[in-house]
Amino acid sequence: MTQRQRRVRDRSERGQRIVSAARELAEAEGWDAVTTRRLAALIEYSQPVLYSHFPGGKDAIMAAAALEGFAELAEVLASAREGGVAGVAGAYVAFAEAKPALYDAMFTLASDLPFAQDDTPPVLQEAFAGLYAVVEPVAGRQAPGTLTEVFWGALHGLITLDRGRRLSPENHAERLAVVVARFGARGD
Amino acid sequence: MTQRQRRVRDRSERGQRIVSAARELAEAEGWDAVTTRRLAALIEYSQPVLYSHFPGGKDAIMAAAALEGFAELAEVLASAREGGVAGVAGAYVAFAEAKPALYDAMFTLASDLPFAQDDTPPVLQEAFAGLYAVVEPVAGRQAPGTLTEVFWGALHGLITLDRGRRLSPENHAERLAVVVARFGARGD
DNA sequence: AACGCTAACCTAGCGGCGCTAGATTGTCTA
DNA sequence: TAGACAATCTAGCGCCGCTAGGTTAGCGTT
Secondary structure (H helix, E strand, O other), X not given: OHHHHHHHHXXXXXXXHHHHHHHHHHHHHOHHHOOHHHHHHHHOOOHHHHHHHOOOOHHHHHXXXXXXXXXXXXXXXXXXXXXXXXXXXXXXXXXXXXXXXXXXXXXXXXXXXXXXXXXXXXXXXXXXXXXXXXXXXXXOOOOHHHHHHHHHHHHHHHHHHHHOOOOOHHHHHHXXXXXXXXXXXXXX | OHHHHHHHHHHHHHHHHHHHHHHHHHHHHOHHHOOHHHHHXXXXXXXXXXXXHOOOOHHHHHHHHHHHHHHHHHHHHHHOHHXXXXXXXXXXXXXXXXXXXXXXXXXXXXXXXXXXXXXOOHHHHHHHHHHHHHHHHHOOOOOHHHHHHHHHHHHHHHHHHHHOOOOOHHHHHHHHHHHHHHHHOOOO
């Protein structure tokens, strides 16, 4: 039976290789360049193999990449917790800028694939918790969950607008400072 | 020569019909359903006619729709100016929710087609001015342009996160109120 | 040791996509 | 009325996501 176990392990490793190849290709050339044919060539298997790992096809592969992204984001935010609102905000923005394609997969694309199944997956809750942990102490009489959502939205909005070149490049750092100033101190 | 003028006018009207058909189809079935074949069928011409109007192809058609969207958004924001920060914020969100596909074309998709040509097109500046007009009076000693950008980012982020079902539906109105509270009053 | 079974895998192809070259039709001028 | 020119269409290219059906390889059984 050990051979069977090895086969299962190999299969799992190959599934991981698919997601990793998709992520690398997406960061290098954008998600439009991530086609099932190119992925199959990268892992040196034929196209249908992708569908035995991810029956949902390309969308499922992107969703798997997005899940990895949420786990990594949660880790980054947890590490920055001691830096308070400013530290977490900076870490969030840095994450989005370091892995833009992954960030797109998490938010812009694959809008509802892994999230509409059984409510919210744990990794997404953990990422949210990373923001909540620093917002809650300064929420005052405001509902901390709602305030965290708005804080999150402000960061996310600035990131996406900035990426689309809708904002002036020179104010980049100042904008982040404004967000921290408006959310890092008690509003009322 | 009047016949030639009529031909030019007919041509212009047909170009408008293309953009209108694209917008209607996008709102009804999403931008993925907007294909050059379906657009050609809707305007009752063959595919290549689209390219005589928009040499850039589908992207150019989406960009034209996005430009219309910015003009309409600027108008909406200008009308809401007397409502102050709260009025403009509400009008902005209402616009995005009323025409989600158009809003996507303006921000999420077609990232840099009409914006990287000669700096910023006028309609985009007008839309930004609609936000700036209500933020500037409450900016205090803060740079009003930067504050407007952050205000814009907060609204945009909440809209996109909400659409991807990343936020709790019941806090929808409260989140907007928080944004208005944090940006509608002098921060420092 | 040879068999048949099952799972893994690949080849080939479907319909549809954005886009375009070249033929065809229609319209105005001389 | 003949020719020039613009407008339009037919047909097809290469690519996409995805899948049906045939082929191969590894397994337990006799």
